[in-house]
Amino acid sequence: MKSLYGKTLLNDPVQNKSTAFTREEREHYGLQGLLPYGVTDIKKQQQRVLANLRNKSSNIEKYIYLNDLLERNQQLFYRTLVDHIGEIMPLVYTPTVGEACVKLSHIFRKPQGFYITPEDRGEIISRLKNWPETDVQIIVVTDGERILGLGDLGANGMGIPIGKISLYVACAGIYPDRCMPVMLDVGTGNQALREDPLYLGYPYPRLVGQDYLSLVDEFVEAVQHRYPDALIQFEDFSSRNAFTLLDRYAASVRCFNDDIQGTAAVTLAGIYASCRITHKSFADLKIMLLGTGSAATGVAELLLPAFKAAGLGEAEAHSRISFVDRRGLVTAAHELIKPRICPFVSEREAMSFVDAITAIQPDVLIGATGTAGAFNEAVIREMARCQERPVIIALSNPTSHTECTAEQAYRWSEGRVIFASGSPFAPVTFNKRTHYPAQGNNVYIYPGIGLGVMASRARLVVERMFLVAAEELANRVLSGEIERGSIYPDIARVRDISQGIAIKVCQVAWQDSLAGGNLPEDLEANVQALIYEPGY
Incomplete structure (x- = not known):
């Protein structure tokens, strides 16, 4: 890295440490007189960042402040984001x-x-x-x-x-x-x-x-x-x-689409984890999707190989997946069916969304519509009538566009729903019990996919990488999280989870002859050697 000097160094976001430059560094780099007297380490700088951040009156102001920090001091920005990911991720990404x-x-x-x-x-x-x-x-x-x-x-x-x-x-x-x-x-x-x-x-x-x-x-x-x-x-x-x-x-x-494949993998992981709460076999599940866009279609297309891996035949796997849209159950009678939806059309007669739930009795309901309120009270109550522990995953974001809120899902199901969403929701207390809605955010998947592809130098990104990523994510949900009804892990562990996914992706790359070079003796160490730890 090029050595900078004086004001030029302070204006470079990559090398700037601001008040963390030591006395010796200040003399060496010509910074004397350009900084206040006090020398503060990165932890003390974080305290100042967090105090200023929390003093902002709106999330958009916090977003602007964090972007300004990134442009001033890259390492401080990333160190603070890593250490306070649960608080700051919603400000640098969804919903802000x-x-x-x-x-x-x-x-x-x-x-x-x-x-x-x-x-x-x-x-x-x-x-x-x-x-x-x-x-x-x-x-x-x-x-x-x-x-x-x-x-x-x-x-x-x-x-x-x-x-x-x-x-x-x-x-x-x-x-x-x-x-x-x-x-x-x-x-x-x-x-x-x-x-x-x-x-x-x-x-x-x-x-x-x-x-x-x-x-x-x-x-x-x-x-x-x-x-x-x-x-x-x-x-x-x-x-x-x-x-x-x-x-x-x-x-x-070497490419993938996060809205299709990343969303599919994180949703599949949530479904896998939900089986630990409902005590149902994944192979026995019936899954209904509201919406026929790229996200919902991607989920359905990843569910198929997952069901087949669980022992189902092609026809049986298709039969476990149904689509509904604003007109109701997607059947052959629908007009202008999207080509990728055709394999999933129902042979049943046309019926409304709620009637379809009654007829099919899905174990899992997934929303990917971008339409707020698409999971209304009638929908949630019918899911709760059909299933003792209905699984409802409202993927759409930002929060203002989610199919239902966490509070609505818990209230309308009498607290029995297993709920996850694409946007974050605060804990909900209902009937003297506190529920902890999980966030099915793609951030659990795509960083690990990227790291694994980078570590293996895989020349392509293939379906099996998303299947193993979903399995790894589901396995990372702790028993305590399962006990409180959460089907995704605490976001604070996302770095470890990403590295675990990366290792699984690397294994697929070498097994499928997609990787560049020979398989390292210590794959975990090979991945770990690539990791950036912000700080000074």
Whole structure:
């Protein structure tokens, strides 16, 4: 790393330690007179950060403050995030990142990440050379069309890759300079954004069709040349483009889609763990999904090999999975059924959502709609009538878009529900008992996948990696957490969990002849050697 001096050193977020520079360092680096007298270690600095953070009156102010800290002192930011992940993760990612994306052009401070527009066509390889880092291992890319449950936010969606990258660093220990957030700013269908005088994105209608695909092709090809070891994580694309791009590249490029595959793995893990509470066999479960977008479809498509691994045949595995949408049970009579949903259509007659629950009696109900209130009182009560311990997983985020709140789920089920959600909820006290809703956040999965792919130098990301990741995550839920009804582990352990997932992913890579090089004698030590520990 280049040695900096004086004010230039203090202005560099990577090497700046601010008041933690010792007397000797201050003399050596020409910092005398540029800092106050007091020398404080990183723990004391954290106290100041937390005091200032907690003094902010809104989450968006906290988000801005934390981003400013990242731009001033990278190691202090990450050390504080790692040590206080439960408190700070909701501020740097969901649910706060949703509000930050909506307002990004209005709260813009300093450029972060890398932007590609249609005007870069034919020049993307040369544009990538402007990024200062040369050993990029993880790229998180979005086109901003389907940001959380908020829709098309165009270039404002850059908040998503930035947030995901911060969690790669904090939750898997991947070095910050090996990570790159990318925005494919191909325009927006959001007319209000295009007409906003403060909007910073490409202010034209969104590219579609071959014009769109050829630009993404050029980006993916450019990455292969500039960063041949990089894993590309697709994030918050529309369902249509999400599957198109995954099908287009997955067999030849080191990539995955977190909304499809990461969501599927974290949901499957929750279902596995729920069996320890209900004392049911996974192979016996019936699972109903509300929504037919990329997340719900991804869950269904990962459930199939999971059921088959549990001993079910192809037809039986399909029969355990049903879809409902705003019209009710998805049957052959539905119009315009999405191609990937066709294998799961029910042979039953058309019926409403609640009637479908009555008829099918699912053990698990999963919501991936982005529609607040989709799990209404009638839905929850019918699930509770059919099952002694109904499992309800409301995946949609941010919090304002979740299918039901934790309080509603516990109250309407008389406290019997096993509840998890994509966004965090505080503990709920009902009938003198405190319930602890679990958060099925993809952060339990994708950092470990990325770390494992990086450690093994796997040339592809395959389905079995997500299956073993789900199993590992489910196994990491402690007995005490199961006893209080939680189907996901405490987020404070996410670093250890990510390393465990990474080891499982590495094993798959070598077993499937996807890895680069020979299997290390001590795989755990090999993974551990890659871990970034922020501090000074």
